[in-house]
Amino acid sequence: MIHRPLLFLAIAIVSLGFTTGAAFAHHGWSWASDEQIELTGTIIEARLGNPHGELTLDVDGTHWTVEVGQPWRNDRAGLEQGDLAEGVEVRVLGAPSADPNEKLLKVVRLWIGDNEYTLYPDRV
Template identity: 60%
Template structure:
């Protein structure tokens, strides 16, 4: 019985130990290429909040998922929630996914109607 209890306890720890690793792997920068690209398109959907906001952007028929900053980071850059809205044309500078087939990028700078919003001024 003690052996079974120990196995169940050990098995229950696996998700607790691995979950932070999975979160850090995605929410850091390790999943990106490390190089920057520029993407211009129209926002087709918006989800703002923690741990970061997510935009869907149609760039000439290619649909991209663009991670923007956390609410505090967007605010610090001067963005208001209404700035990132469906139908708005954006130019995004950031790092694309290291997976070539993924249309996913992490935004560092966003330009809307000629105004630059620098989400990561410390990365310049």
């Protein structure tokens, strides 16, 4: 018979494996298609920070979740505090989710007005 502390530890380890696996699968490019598309929309929500920033864009009435870079990558591209804020219109180029029903895009390059910001130069 397994002692309760060992059973609890085993369940915790297995549970942790499931949650970290899901998080790992989401990050990177494995979930994205090989094609690139362009969207233009207005930021209705911005969550910037680690592990990467996310914007919610209103694109002609459809809400897209748009992944931008980590804070250091956004800084390196030239983005400044307040550039990615609610109400700002942006044009983005990136890889959409391989699941066509999921409105999710990983940004490679974006434009705010006439200013261009390249987040992933090796993907352009």
